[in-house]
Amino acid sequence: MQHFHTHSRALVAIAACALIGLPAQAVSSTTARPQLTSSQAASYTVAKYMSNGGSWDPSSGVGAISGFTANYKVAADGTATYKTIQAAITAAVKAGGTARKYISVKAGSYKEVVCVPSSAPPITLYGLDATAANTVIYYGNSNLTPKSSGSSTHACTSNSSATTIGTSSSATFNVAAKDFRARNLTFKNSYTEGSYSGSNQSALALSVRGDKAIFENVQVIGNQDTLYIGSYSYSTTNRAFFKASFIQGDTDFIFGHGTAAFYGCTIQYNATRLGASAASYIFAPSTQSSNSYGFLVINSTLNYAGGSPSNVIYLGRNWAESGAKGQLVIRETAISAHVRKTAPWGPGTNGAAYSSSTARFSEYNNTGTGSGN
Numbered sequence: 001m002q003h004f005h006t007h008s009r010a011l012v013a014i015a016a017c018a019l020i021g022l023p024a025q026a027v028s029s030t031t032a033r034p035q036l037t038s039s040q041a042a043s044y045t046v047a048k049y050m051s052n053g054g055s056w057d058p059s060s061g062v063g064a065i066s067g068f069t070a071n072y073k074v075a076a077d078g079t080a081t082y083k084t085i086q087a088a089i090t091a092a093v094k095a096g097g098t099a100r101k102y103i104s105v106k107a108g109s110y111k112e113v114v115c116v117p118s119s120a121p122p123i124t125l126y127g128l129d130a131t132a133a134n135t136v137i138y139y140g141n142s143n144l145t146p147k148s149s150g151s152s153t154h155a156c157t158s159n160s161s162a163t164t165i166g167t168s169s170s171a172t173f174n175v176a177a178k179d180f181r182a183r184n185l186t187f188k189n190s191y192t193e194g195s196y197s198g199s200n201q202s203a204l205a206l207s208v209r210g211d212k213a214i215f216e217n218v219q220v221i222g223n224q225d226t227l228y229i230g231s232y233s234y235s236t237t238n239r240a241f242f243k244a245s246f247i248q249g250d251t252d253f254i255f256g257h258g259t260a261a262f263y264g265c266t267i268q269y270n271a272t273r274l275g276a277s278a279a280s281y282i283f284a285p286s287t288q289s290s291n292s293y294g295f296l297v298i299n300s301t302l303n304y305a306g307g308s309p310s311n312v313i314y315l316g317r318n319w320a321e322s323g324a325k326g327q328l329v330i331r332e333t334a335i336s337a338h339v340r341k342t343a344p345w346g347p348g349t350n351g352a353a354y355s356s357s358t359a360r361f362s363e364y365n366n367t368g369t370g371s372g373n
Contacts, residue, residue, distance in 0.1 A: 032343040033372050034356070036329070036364040044296060044329040044364070049261045050239055052293040053211070058241040059263070061216040062183040065126050068102045071095075076108035085125070085137060086114050093120045100124060105185065107134040113141065113172060115156035118210065120177035127184030132219045132246070138188040139172040141165050142203040144196035156209070167225060171204035176232075178211045186219040193223060193273060202251075204228055208258065211238040215245055223273055224251040229258035229295075230286075234322050237291055248305070250274055252284035254295065255319055259287075261296040269313055269338055272306030281346055283316030285326035287360070294327030294360070302335045302370070309338040311370075318348035318359040331364035339370030 029035035036044065050056050072088040073080035082088040085105060092101040100122040107129040114137060116123060127135035145165040147153060152160045156174035159166050173187045191203035202225035209231050220227050226249035231238045240260045247254060248268040254260075267282065274280055282302070287294030304313070315335075318326040326348075345354040345361050352358045363371075 030342070032345070032354075034362045036331070036362050041331060041364040044331065046241075046261045046263055046296065046298060049259055049293045049296045050241060052259050052291070053237050053239060056212055056239065058212070058214045061243045062124065062126070062181045062214050065128070065183065068104070068124065068126060070104035071101045072103045073106075074103060075106035076110055077106070080106060084112050085110055086112055089114065089116055089120065089123065089125075092123055093117060095121075097121055100179070102126070104128055105135055110137045111139060112137065113139045113154050113174075115154045115174045116177045116180055116210070117155050118176040120180075122179035122181075123177065124181040124183075125185065126182065130184055130217070132184050132186050132217050135184060136186040136188055137173055138186075138190045140189065140191040140203070141170040141172070142189075142191040142196065143167040143170055143200050144198045145170065145191075146196070156207070167200065167202040167204065168207070168228070170202065171207035171228065173205065174207045175210045175213055179213075180210055181214045182218055183216045184218070186221065188219070189222040189226070191222075208240045209238060213238075213240040214243070215240070216243040217245060218242075219246045219248075221248045222253065223249050223270065224253065225249070225255060226253035228256045229254075229260045230256035231258060234288055237288075251280050252317075252319070253282060255284035255286065257286040257288055257291075257294075257321075257324060259291070259293045259295075261298065262300055263298050265297070265300045267297065267300060267302050269302075269304040269309070270306045271304060271309045271338075276307035276309045277312060278309075279312050279314065279346075281314045281317050283328055284319040284349070285316065285328050286319035286321045286324035287327040289323060289325040292327065295329075297328075297330040297333055300333045302330075302333060302339065304336055304338040311337065311340055313338045313340065314346035315339055315344040316361060317346040317354070318352070320348040320350035320352065325358065325360060327360040329362055329364065330366060333366050335366050335368040335370035337369040341370065341372045344370075344372070
C-alpha cells in the first residue's frame with residue numbers, strides 16, 4: 001500500500017449455520033478485542049456482505065469445470081490456440097457481446113502481467129488441473145520497479161507519467177471488468193524485496209477493481225500487499241467472493257476499500273521474510289465510513305508458515321486513506337498462535353490508536369490459540 005479443499009452431512013450443516021449466522025456460544029468481549037453477540041452476528045453474513053450494492057448470491061462459487069465448454073484455450077507449451085492468458089482475454093474482449101466467455105488454461109507456468117479490462121464481457125478463467133498450484137500466473141513488478149514515462153504498465157492502469165510502477169499498478173493479475181470468475185489458478189507476485197531501495201516494497205499478486213468477482217480454489221501469493229479489493233473511485237463499492245482459496249503474505253496482505261467475503265479459505269502469514277519475532281499485519285481495510293460492509297472472514301483458517309511466530313501478528317489495522325474507517329468481521333474461524341491474544345488490532349496507517357471510533361473490527365465464535373478465547 002501507499003501508506004497505500006466430499007463433506008459429511010454434519011459438516012455441511014455446520015457450514016450452512018455459519019452462512020446464515022445462527023446463534024453460537026458467547027465469548028468474552030473486551031475493548032481491545034470486541035466480540036459480537038449472536039444477534040449482532042446475524043447482520044454480518046455472506047448474504048449481507050454480498051448484497052451490499054444490489055442483489056447478488058455468489059455462494060455456489062464458480063461451479064465445476066466439467067460443466068464448462070471453453071471458447072478459448074491456453075497452453076504455455078503451444079498445444080492450444082493461445083500461449084498466453086492475456087492473448088485469450090484480448091480475443092474474448094474483441095469478440096464482444098454479453099454472453100459469458102470461458103477460457104481454459106492448461107497446467108504450467110505463465111510469466112505475464114494480465115489485465116481483464118472494464119470492456120470485457122463476463123469471463124470465467126479456469127485451470128484444467130484441479131490443483132491450483134499446478135497452474136501459476138506470475139510476474140515480479142513492485143511499487144519501486146522503474147518504468148519509462150509516456151506509457152502505462154498495462155491497460156488496467158493509468159500510470160503513464162510515472163517513472164516507477166507504483167503499488168496500485170504492480171499486480172500480476174488485474175481485474176477491471178464486472179462478473180469475472182476464476183478457478184484452479186495461482187496468482188503470484190515473484191518480486192524479491194530489496195531489488196530496489198525504498199521503504200515501500202509492496203508488490204501485488206491480484207488486484208480486483210470490478211464488481212461481482214468470484215474466486216474459487218485459487219491461490220494468491222505475495223508478501224506485502226498481496227491482494228487488493230477496491231475500485232477506481234471511493235464512491236464505487238465493488239464486491240468479491242473468495243471460496244475455498246489460499247491467500248499468503250506478510251504485510252497488509254489483504255487490503256482495500258471494496259467489499260469482500262472469504263468463505264472456507266486459508267489466510268496464511270508467511271514469516272520467512274520478516275522473521276518470527278516481527279510484528280506485522282494481515283488485513284488493512286480502508287472501508288469508507290459510509291459503507292457498512294468491508295471484509296468478512298467466515299468458516300476459515302488463519303495460520304502461519306516460514307517460522308514459529310507467537311503472539312506477535314496483528315489481525316489488522318485501518319488503512320487510513322480518504323477518511324476510511326475500516327470494517328472487518330472474523331467469525332467461526334480457527335486462528336493460530338501467531339496472532340496477538342489480547343490486542344490483535346493495531347494502530348492505523350496514520351498512527352491513530354485502534355478504537356471503535358477509528359475502525360470497525362470485531363469477531364464472533366472464533367477458535368484456536370490466537371483467538372483469545
